[in-house]
Amino acid sequence: MEPTTFVLFGATGDLAKRKIYPALYNLYIDRKLPQSFSLVGLGRRELSDESFQANVEQSIRTFSRREANNSALIKDFLSAFRYSVLDIGRKEDYRKLLQLIEQREEELRIPPNRLFYLSVGPEFFETIAAGIEESGLGSANGWRRLVIEKPFGHDLQSARDLNQKLSKAFAEHEIYRIDHYLGKPLVQKLEILQQNPVLNALWTNRYIANVQITANETVGVEERAGYYDHVGAVRDMFQNHMLQLLMMLTSHLPNNSDSEMVRFKKKKVMEALEPLQKEEVSASIIRGQYKAGTVQGKPVIGYTSEPGIASTSMNDTFIAAKLQIDDFFWRGVPFYIRTGKRMKEKSTRIVIEFKELLKMSSQANAEGKSPNLLVFEISPNEGITLQLNTRDPLHKGEFKPIQMDFHESRDDVPEAYENLIYDALHGDPTFFAHWDEVELSWKWVQPILEAFEENLVPLHRYEAGTYGPAESDALLAKDGYHWWFDDKPEQHIKTEEGEQYAYYPNH
Numbered sequence: 001m002e003p004t005t006f007v008l009f010g011a012t013g014d015l016a017k018r019k020i021y022p023a024l025y026n027l028y029i030d031r032k033l034p035q036s037f038s039l040v041g042l043g044r045r046e047l048s049d050e051s052f053q054a055n056v057e058q059s060i061r062t063f064s065r066r067e068a069n070n071s072a073l074i075k076d077f078l079s080a081f082r083y084s085v086l087d088i089g090r091k092e093d094y095r096k097l098l099q100l101i102e103q104r105e106e107e108l109r110i111p112p113n114r115l116f117y118l119s120v121g122p123e124f125f126e127t128i129a130a131g132i133e134e135s136g137l138g139s140a141n142g143w144r145r146l147v148i149e150k151p152f153g154h155d156l157q158s159a160r161d162l163n164q165k166l167s168k169a170f171a172e173h174e175i176y177r178i179d180h181y182l183g184k185p186l187v188q189k190l191e192i193l194q195q196n197p198v199l200n201a202l203w204t205n206r207y208i209a210n211v212q213i214t215a216n217e218t219v220g221v222e223e224r225a226g227y228y229d230h231v232g233a234v235r236d237m238f239q240n241h242m243l244q245l246l247m248m249l250t251s252h253l254p255n256n257s258d259s260e261m262v263r264f265k266k267k268k269v270m271e272a273l274e275p276l277q278k279e280e281v282s283a284s285i286i287r288g289q290y291k292a293g294t295v296q297g298k299p300v301i302g303y304t305s306e307p308g309i310a311s312t313s314m315n316d317t318f319i320a321a322k323l324q325i326d327d328f329f330w331r332g333v334p335f336y337i338r339t340g341k342r343m344k345e346k347s348t349r350i351v352i353e354f355k356e357l358l359k360m361s362s363q364a365n366a367e368g369k370s371p372n373l374l375v376f377e378i379s380p381n382e383g384i385t386l387q388l389n390t391r392d393p394l395h396k397g398e399f400k401p402i403q404m405d406f407h408e409s410r411d412d413v414p415e416a417y418e419n420l421i422y423d424a425l426h427g428d429p430t431f432f433a434h435w436d437e438v439e440l441s442w443k444w445v446q447p448i449l450e451a452f453e454e455n456l457v458p459l460h461r462y463e464a465g466t467y468g469p470a471e472s473d474a475l476l477a478k479d480g481y482h483w484w485f486d487d488k489p490e491q492h493i494k495t496e497e498g499e500q501y502a503y504y505p506n507h
């Protein structure tokens with residue numbers, strides 16, 4: 001890998017501490033960092049290099065997925081870290097930064113390949129990009145890359161404005177927009193899995209009845225009231241992570257697709273997504289907000305009682321949607337997507353429900369029948385399960401589902417940020433959000449934002465610790481479906497051999 005200087009804006013912040021330093025440490029342990037690697041951390045706080053390194057050490061000891069207990073390794077890792085005070089609005093600080101970076105590049109005898117990572121609020125993106133451009137930080141004789149965090153805009157117009165400003169300083173191929181769901185190992189596997197001939201043959205409306213994409217969280221608004229109350233589930237999760245999962249699942253990638261092909265195919269999916277009209281949003285979108293309840297045995301307060309949230313807030317903490325992709329492969333297949341806070345369990349998964357093509361010979365035997373399902377468990381556990389219908393000849397040919405399971409041990413699974421930082425260091429944009437996708441996502445979501453704003457969609461209060469409002473179940477029931485796995489205990493069916501695990505609905 002090419003020698004790199006990693007320039008980290010927001011080096012004293014929460015994201016750096018919880019995600020970026022642990023990811024870099026794990027890459028270092030796996031020998032996946034460039035041989036010549038230098039990091040310059042930036043923030044307004046006055047820190048010496050030594051105290052910055054001590055903070056980074058604390059972060060990796062607390063948050064790294066691998067134990068950080070080898071002092072020699074930690075010392076070597078930290079030796080690459082330097083700190084410089086920089087106020088984003090102060091031009092002279094960029095010139096000072098340039099001097100420091102040039103000095104480090106000279107010491108290490110490395111070319112000026114610079115990765116600028118903006119782990120700061122989006123209100124600073126434009127000023128930083130301009131500061132990099134004007135100071136000469138970005139015009140040396142090496143490559144430069146800009147890694148930015150979400151949120152990318154607040155709506156379609158603000159996203160376009162932001163993109164236009166960034167593109168004054170950086171070309172699209174130099175911009176790496178992080179969507180951490182694209183870094184999750186199983187999401188990355190979707191690219192390859194759908195090219196597998198076994199799955200590829202089934203990946204159409206001929207065999208698939210419906211697709212369900214769920215990202216349920218047990219946490220509430222936490223300490224992020226100021227941010228979350230202005231974005232809600234629709235902007236925080238749906239416009240980015242959920243639509244990215246949809247694109248990754250449905251893009252029909254040809255074998256050996258490169259990043260250009262991945263982007264092209266994802267864009268095609270977004271273009272084929274049937275648009276919503278503002279007035280019709282309430283027919284296919286369910287908006288919810290949690291009230292007090294019990295999550296995993298602990299009583300929790302309702303959203304409007306959370307610190308920093310107004311008692312009159314109409315913000316959405318849950319959204320469920322029915323989408324249709326109008327193309328050759330997916331026409332007629334409903335895609336149900338939901339995400340919410342303060343739900344019963346933490347679970348991100350995709351369920352593919354297959355059509356029942358073979359009629360059961362006798363109605364009696366069809367009792368307990370369940371469709372064939374393919375389940376991608378994305379987090380917290382990673383796995384793939386295929387549930388197939390079969391009959392048990394020993395028991396009057398009764399229906400009996402069997403499961404084929406693959407599960408990854410959690411210790412072996414790299415964190416999303418490890419994968420993404422590694423790709424950015426490598427210059428591989430496959431798992432970053434291209435502007436075309438971001439713009440099309442905002443465009444699709446825009447009528448929902450307006451309908452919410454104008455209160456054209458009812459806000460359903462749901463009890464914390466449940467699976468969201470009943471209207472979310474009704475959205476599927478209208479089509480004769482239900483959300484899979486919403487009630488774990490009923491997933492155990494009793495057979496003569498004892499209790500067996502099977503995927504059963506809660507009704």
Ligand SMILES: NC(=O)C1=CN([C@@H]2O[C@H](COP(=O)(O)OP(=O)(O)OC[C@H]3O[C@@H](n4cnc5c(N)ncnc54)[C@H](OP(=O)(O)O)[C@@H]3O)[C@@H](O)[C@H]2O)C=CC1
Nearest residue numbers: 010011012013014015043044045087088119120121122149
């Ligand atoms: N935290 C998380 O889990 C996630 C965060 N994000 C995104 O990542 C970004 C960073 O979030 P997070 O780390 O939580 O934020 P924090 O508020 O914890 O940190 C903000 C950082 O920005 C720096 N900063 C703020 N103002 C200035 C300024 N004027 N000049 C120089 N530095 C400044 C702060 O340094 P100092 O105070 O020293 O100046 C600090 O290092 C945001 O865009 C957020 O939306 C995205 C996904 C998850």
Ligand SMILES: O=C1O[C@H](COP(=O)(O)O)[C@@H](O)[C@H](O)[C@H]1O
Nearest residue numbers: 180215217219236237241348379
């Ligand atoms: O981007 C975000 O994601 C997290 C959920 O991420 P996960 O990896 O734990 O599934 C969410 O809590 C947060 O509100 C949102 O900003």
